[in-house]
Amino acid sequence: MNPPILIISGLSGAGKSTVLRALEDAGHEVVDNLPLSLFDALIAGATSRPLALGIDSRTRAFDAAALGQRVAALRDSGRDARLITLECSDDVLIRRFSETRRRHPLALDRPAIDGIRAERELLSPLQRWADLVIDTTELSVTDLRMRIAERFGGGFSPGLTVTVLSFGFSAGLPRDADLVFDMRFLSNPHWDITLRPLTGEDERVSAHVAADPLYAPTLDKIDDLVTSLLPGYAREGKAYLTIAIGCTGGRHRSVAVARALAARLQAAGQNVALVHRDVAKQAGDAAVVAGDPLTESAKRRDGGGQ
Template sequence: MNSADEGELDLVIVTGISGGGRSTVARALENVGYYVVDNLPESLVAQAAELAAAGGSETRRTAMVLDVRARAFMTDLVGVIEDLRKAGFKPHLVFVDADDDVIIRRFEKVRRAHPLQGDGLLGDGIAAERRLLEPARNSADTLFDTTHLNENQLRDRVEKAFLAPSTPGLQFTCMSFGFKYGIPRDADYVADVRFLPNPYWVPSLREHTGTDEAVSDYVLDQDGAEAFVEAYASLLLGTTEGFEREGKRYMTIAIGCTGGKHRSVAITEELARRLGDAGFPANTHHRDRGNE
């Protein structure tokens, strides 16, 4: 066949920095029903897509994992993606990344050399891979930053994002975080709720988190909280039709406060609830809730 009809083939292409967590992403995709092809050369992507489309129900959800172990890797993955779209497919490019220091610790832990390291240093291999993958990262539909995630947390995020929804359409992950620990690099939107009073300074609330009713009530009762959630939910809902038309299926919304324990958690939970009430699947992830 020369094209894939809408809904016939759910095609995910996974790539990213070595040590970032590609294998975990692949296993998570298998867990939610994808047929996963690992270590696929770029030159075979189009052919594999055609075979998957012709394979019927067993390969209707297919994921292909590409990395630097394949020869002639990443000469033009962005071009390959565009060719797939011209042929009628709707590939979803997933990029897995992490900070360099985290990648270095992971390689040192397993005592492996980087695939592009050669006779140089580990950092040299990582830098070379980043240069090679920059076009793919910039073109990714979904970015998973695993800097602050362990294997179980990453698997949970992937499974929630790619679990076949009961209704088609855009799906949201609403993430709370603390600015003191850095802005999530995999967020599509970032909002700052540090304009709200901090429950940390209320002794009876300090040791609790935004998922506790007392903290949530305190945050949501503050002047400006209701107006913010209502306006932000309205803004997000106003973009869904356009993003769906452009083929985007997953959105990560990051809400930040100072430490990621109180205000951002409460607002994130409320925002996810409102998106869900509007008919869009929305799960929550609290990146820094346990850091304080």
């Protein structure tokens, strides 16, 4: 049986090295900065271990369209090949290059933004073939490693992998969400002084949210909708689906509903990863981003109630 193949690409500074290290820790054989001229030979001589290949604009004679066509050819031949691309906002990429004092590989003698824009245009053809786009704008190194471990720590899963993601609207919409559901109409535990310090992972908070008359019918309808859509996504060859459940701060209602939905999908036999993006925020505080994106320094931003 041929080993599965992960091809990691995307913007410089978006976290590709972090992803490759996490995959190596998960048991993948990792090759970074692979020239496309060696691609076919490496695939042909692959071992029984899953492969993770880092290929981006630094690669000699890089051609996004040619890479996408190689991925498509592997799939057509029956190989389990998936293309993962990393995305990030311009301002965060500029800050990362400034903090690390690295030069952008496409702008060695010009401002980083020039290289970022050129690279976006260079990589744009990959969107056609990408199985998964991970936006690292709001992710710390630890968050990104956890996200990779959740999806690939146990190897490749057949069929569609669903991520149920709780989040707070005060920190912005998840950029990689496929479906978004708003829970801000439910009774808010934030206004109960005894529940405010807790999160939706606590049974007392879950019970408070579930006591809202709209909770049960809403969860049933979301479950029915998602369940009806999953076969279509799988039929179209989609490998990953992210369902985002939001409330104001991402600590209480969204967490409780995301847990309940994930449990239902798991009980139905679906491969599910549960992620709480904003649950680490302190109750009553301004919105807190868990670590400066792809650094370990803590930053705070203004936000609202939970």
